[in-house]
Amino acid sequence: MSFNQQLREPRVLAILNPRVIALMAFVAAALIAAGCQTAPPPPVSPGIATAPPSASETEGAVADDMTATEAAVAAMNEAPVAETTAPTAQLIRPDAPMNYSVKRGDTLWDIAAVFLKDPWFWPEIWQINPQVENPHLIYPGDVLSLAYGANGSASVSISQYSGARLQPRLRSEGIDGPVDTIPFSAIAAFLTKPSVLTEEQALAAPHILAFRDHHMIGGTGHEFYVRNLDAAAPEQRFVVMHVGPPIRDIDSNEIIAYQAAYVATAVVKVPGEVTKAVLTEGAREALEGDRLITVEGERSLSFTPHAPSTPIEGQIISIADDATQIGQYQVVVLNRGANDGLAQGAVLAVDQQGELVYDTRSDYPWKKKVFADEVRLPYERAGTLIVFKVFERISYGLVIGARAPMRVADRVYNP
Numbered sequence: 277m278s279f280n281q282q283l284r285e286p287r288v289l290a291i292l293n294p295r296v297i298a299l300m301a302f303v304a305a306a307l308i309a310a311g312c313q314t315a316p317p318p319p320v321s322p323g324i325a326t327a328p329p330s331a332s333e334t335e336g337a338v339a340d341d342m343t344a345t346e347a348a349v350a351a352m353n354e355a356p357v358a359e360t361t362a363p364t365a366q367l368i369r370p371d372a373p374m375n376y377s378v379k380r381g382d383t384l385w386d387i388a389a390v391f392l393k394d395p396w397f398w399p400e401i402w403q404i405n406p407q408v409e410n411p412h413l414i415y416p417g418d419v420l421s422l423a424y425g426a427n428g429s430a431s432v433s434i435s436q437y438s439g440a441r442l443q444p445r446l447r448s449e450g451i452d453g454p455v456d457t458i459p460f461s462a463i464a465a466f467l468t469k470p471s472v473l474t475e476e477q478a479l480a481a482p483h484i485l486a487f488r489d490h491h492m493i494g495g496t497g498h499e500f501y502v503r504n505l506d507a508a509a510p511e512q513r514f515v516v517m518h519v520g521p522p523i524r525d526i527d528s529n530e531i532i533a534y535q536a537a538y539v540a541t542a543v544v545k546v547p548g549e550v551t552k553a554v555l556t557e558g559a560r561e562a563l564e565g566d567r568l569i570t571v572e573g574e575r576s577l578s579f580t581p582h583a584p585s586t587p588i589e590g591q592i593i594s595i596a597d598d599a600t601q602i603g604q605y606q607v608v609v610l611n612r613g614a615n616d617g618l619a620q621g622a623v624l625a626v627d628q629q630g631e632l633v634y635d636t637r638s639d640y641p642w643k644k645k646v647f648a649d650e651v652r653l654p655y656e657r658a659g660t661l662i663v664f665k666v667f668e669r670i671s672y673g674l675v676i677g678a679r680a681p682m683r684v685a686d687r688v689y690n691p
């Protein structure tokens with residue numbers, strides 16, 4: 277072999293080696309791809325249709341392409357959402373009876389307190405029978421039963437109806453009516469002889485024009501004349517009230533009501549454009565300008581206690597009977613009404629306003645300040661009340677629970 281041939285051989289090998297390597301790689305890749313291919317589907321006869329893949333097969337194929345994390349996320353998204361219900365069983369008192377027979381003299385508030393920790397949650401557990409007339413009413417003799425559901429719910433319903441609801445009675449027999457929410461006797465005096473008049477009542481009520489026989493003041497048995505007593509009937513009765521100083525809203529300082537004092541009862545004798553009436557049951561002397569208010573007769577107080585539907589924060593602005601402190605079953609006047617979302621039956625908590633104290637201590641324990649700092653102590657829970665009569669800007673409430681004495685300017689709010 278010549279020297280020139282020896283020089284050419286390595287050069288040829290150097291040129292061919294990369295090509296051979298590339299060819300070998302290509303052939304290997306082709307063989308691997310051919311081995312991974314699936315067999316072609318069998319031919320389909322012209323007259324036979326191919327069935328579409330089932331949902332489970334499709335889901336299986338999709339699942340095969342998912343990672344474990346993706347499959348878990350998809351399962352969470354596809355899982356049905358369980359309905360969440362409020363566990364009303366937690367509202368029930370631990371010592372609540374399974375059955376309770378309603379007694380004469382019970383009120384709805386008393387009954388709710390038998391089953392519930394907080395009686396104003398009564399609408400949450402009360403279950404009615406729509407096939408019974410006036411199903412919301414409860415009568416003495418009815419048996420109420422407590423039941424629990426599998427989802428943590430509790431309900432109270434009438435399991436046995438009393439004869440007062442179902443059995444006919446003779447007219448001469450006394451018939452037990454439905455139980456009231458609160459004792460009517462506690463508010464009857466205030467309804468018939470209110471100590472507060474709304475601004476609308478005070479301005480729109482007819483007034484005493486003059487007394488007969490030139491009397492300057494009137495007492496029991498004296499006759500007097502009234503203007504604007506429209507549509508009055510003979511022997512109709514009205515309450516004569518003496519309007520006192522205005523009551524202002526603690527927040528806005530606007531006049532929202534007037535203090536009032538019961539004077540007497542007026543009985544219409546001769547109705548007309550100028551009506552003649554006579555004073556009875558006098559408590560103090562009547563004066564010209566005293567107002568005549570329509571007497572509210574006994575009415576059902578079968579409303580349902582409930583928490584207010586809107587946030588409420590107000591104050592007690594007056595106490596019935598000119599009392600200085602408030603206790604249980606005492607009527608109070610609030611500076612919140614229908615315009616603020618209050619309704620009959622709303623239950624409110626009462627906080628006693630903290631006292632004003634003076635801090636005389638300085639930064640040095642052995643010294644006192646020359647000028648003491650005024651410090652208002654925080655509010656303290658004092659009781660619970662239920663609203664029984666609502667006007668636009670004020671409402672009347674009955675204190676149904678008292679932990680401590682309450683006063684004017686104490687705070688009321690959602691329980």
